[in-house]
Amino acid sequence: MISNYAFRKFKNYFFFILCGICVILAVVPLLSILWEVIIRGAPQLSINFLTQTNANGGIGPAIQGTLILIGLTSLIGIPIGILSGIYLAEFGNNRYAVTMRSINDILTEFPSIVVGITAYGVIVIALIGTYSAIAGAIALSFILIPIVARTTEESLKLVPNSVREASLALGAHKWRTTLSVVLPSAKSGLITGTLLAVARIAGETAPLIMTILGNRYFFQGLDQPMAALPLEIWRDSLQPYASAQAQGWGAALILILMVLSLNIAVRVASGGRMKK
Template identity: 55%
Template sequence: MTARQDRIKLIQDAVVRSSARRKLMDKAFTGATIACIALAMIPLGSILFEVIKNGSGAITAEFLTQPQGSILAGDGGIGPAIQGTLIVVALASAIGVPVGVLAGIYLSEYAAGGRFASSVRFFNNVMTGLPSIVIGIVGYIALVLTVGSFNIMAGAVALSIIMIPIVVGVTEETLKLVPNSVREAGHSLGIPKWKVTMFITLMAAKSGVLTGITLSIARITGETAPLIMTILGTSLFFQGFTGPVDALPLRIWRLASLPYEHAQSFGWGAALILIVIVLALSMALRFVVLRRSGGRAPALKL
C-alpha cells in the first residue's frame, strides 16, 4: 500500500506542477497580448487626441454648412467638401459593393478552382496592393479626358476600383467559413442553388461581409490621390455629375499645405469631421442590417 500511495502522490504532484506551468504560461501570453493591444492603441489614441484637440475648436454651424471663405479672416466652412464626400462615397459604394459581393459569391460558391477563378483571385490580389495614384491616373485618362472636364463620376469609379478587391476578398473568405451542412440543408429541401446562396449562405455570413464593406468604405473615404486626378475640387456646392466637386480629403490636403493659422485650424476640423463621417457610416450600416434581420435569420420564400 505504501508503494501504491507513493505512486499516487507522485502522479498528483506531476499533475499539480503541469497545471501550475500551464496557468503561468496562460497568464504570460494573456499579459503579452494585452500589452501588444495597448501598444497598438497608443498611436491610434494619439492621433484621435490630436485631431479632437486641434479640430474641435473649429466646429461651428457655419463651418459645417458654408463654403470656403477668406482663409486670412477664417470665414466660411467646409460644407461643399462634406456634401461632395457623401455623394462620391455613395456613388462609389453603389458601384463597388454589388460588384464585389457578387464576385466574391462567384469565387466561393460557383468557381470550381479552375484557371479562370485562379486568374480572378490573382488579379484581385494585385489590385488590392495597387497604388491609388495609379488608379487616379487611369480614371483621369479614361473618364476625365473622355468627358472633357473633372467630374464626380470619374472620382466614384476610381474609388470603386479601390473598393472592389477588398469586398471580393472578404466576401469569398467569409462565405468559405459557412459550414457545408448549411448549404446541404437548403438543397435537401429542394431550394434552388441561387436562393440557397443568396438567402441562406450569404445571410449566415452577413456579419463578415458587412465588415468587408465597412472596411472598404473607410478606405475610400480618406483617399486623396484618386480625387486629385478625377474631381479636382471646388469651393462650390454640387453642380452636376459632369463638373468638379469638393471632398474632405482634398480640402484637408489643401488647408494643411497653407501656412495660415485659420487654414490649419480648418484642416484639423475637417479631419475630425471625416473621422466622424466614417464612424457614423460604419455604425449606420451595421444598424440597418441588424434591424432588417431583427437579430434572426430572415424568412426564406421558396
C-alpha cells in the first residue's frame, strides 16, 4: 500500500516536472526573440522615428499604413467571418455547409504567398490595374475570414444547448436566439479568435508585397500604393547598412507593441462590458 502510494506520488512529481520543462521549452524561444527585438529596437524609438518619413529616418508612413490596413481588413473580414461562423454553427446541418466548412478549413491553411499571388492576378492586374491599399486589405481579408469563421463556429458550439432551448421555449425565434442569447454567451471566445486573426494579418508580409507594393510617403488614397510595418521590416532586413537594419528592429518592436496594445485594449473594454 505504501509502495503504491509512493509510486503514484513519484508519477505525479515526474509529470509535473515534465510539464514544467515543456512549458519552459515553449516559452524560452519566444522570450529570447522578444528580448532581442527589445534590445535592438528600443534605442531607435523617438518622436522623429515614429512620425517622420523613411527619408528622414522614420517609419511614420508604415505605422499609418498598418493601422489603415488593420482597420480596412477588419471592416471587411470580421463581419463576414462571424456571419459565416454563425451559419456553420447554428444552421449548418446540410450538404452545402459541409462543403463550405471544408473550403474554410483549406483556406485557413493556405500559404499567404499563394493568397498574395492570387490577389495580384485577380485584384491588382484584372480588377484595379495597380497596386493599392484596397487590394492589400482584400488580400488580407482572405486570410482573416477563415480564421474568424472557424473560431466563431467553435465558440458557438461550446454554448450549452440548454441556453438555446430556454430561449426558444420563451417564444424567441431562431435568429433572435442566436443574436441575443448565443452570441453574447460566446463573446469571450469570439474576441479571442478575432484578436488572433488580427494579430496574424498585422504581421503578414507576402500578400502586401504583391498588392500594396510599399510607399515612402504618408497615405495618399485607397487606390494608391501604401507603406506598412511588415514591408518596412522586410526591406530593412535586406539592407547592408547597420542604420537601416536598426530601423527594421525598431519597426519590429513597434509592430509587437501595436498588436499587444490592441489585445489589451479590446480585453479591457470587453471585460468592462461583461461586468456591467
